Amino acid sequence: MSQESSRPQPRLVQFKLVLLGESAVGKSSIVHRFVKDSFDDYRESTIGAAFLTQTIELNPEITIKFEIWDTAGQERYKSLAPMYYRNSNAAVVVYDITQESSLERAKIWIKELQRQASQDIVIALVGNKADLEEERQVDNEHAKLLAEEEGLLFFEVSAKSGDGIKTIFQNIAEKLPVEAQLNKSQQKLANKVNLQRPSTNNQASCCV
Incomplete structure (x- = not known):
């Protein structure tokens, strides 16, 4: 048998x-760069939310499977967002480094997550379009300081080139409560086994 x-x-x-x-x-x-390693300059806006999955190796013993909900950014879909983030273990809040207003909107999402999402949610602030440095409006140090003050992970990436994309999810994986999740899964499995066991309280088998 091989090693x-x-x-x-x-x-x-x-x-x-x-x-x-x-x-x-x-x-x-x-998301598509992470899941499919692809990029489309003319991607249509998400309607409601899109669901994708991808795995990442945390170490030789543990593989993380991300169940990813990519929510729509349009204002008319804002009311749907709590449905997706309330039970989330992690959140990636994205802004565009060429649009100052998008960072202001990201700040609102961060506050909402801190107020309504799980207390132990891992949040990453991500500046996208780092390939458009000549069009930059958001100072890197300003965004990084904001992340530090709020206790968030921080990254600048380019979905177009792929630079830094995997790093986001690798770092999030390293912050997640893996052991607690494993224990929870084992407990659920044990409960399921107990429920499936035949009852020993069988009156028909008692002596008359």
């Missing part, structure tokens, strides 16, 4: 992740 085949299979741990941000900042482009 490869004798290695135990890594355990799969699932986490829900949501993307938030103003329309056209590149949320869908970030």
Whole structure:
């Protein structure tokens, strides 16, 4: 038996992740670059939300499966967002480095997450379109300081080139409560097994 085949299979741990941000900042482009390693200059706006999955190896023993909800940025869909972020383990709040207003909108999303999402949610502030440096409106140090003050992860990336995209999700994976999630899954499995066991309280088997 080869050494490869004798290695135990890594355990799969699932986490829900949501993307938030103003329309056209590149949320869908970030997701598609991560999941499919593809980029489309003319991607249509998301309607409501889109669902994708992708795995990432945390270490040889653990593989993280992200269940990703890519939410629409248009104002008319804003009321749907809590449906996706309330039970999320992680959130990626995206802004466009060439649009100052998109960072202001990102700040509102961050406050909303801090107020209404799970207390232990991992939040990353992500500046997209780093390939458009000549059109930059948002100062890198300003955004980085904001992230530090709010206790967030911070990245500047380019969905177009792919630079920094995998790093976002790798760093989020490293911050997630993997052991707690594993214990929760094991407890659910144990409860399911107990429910499926035949009852020993069978009156028909008692002595008359």
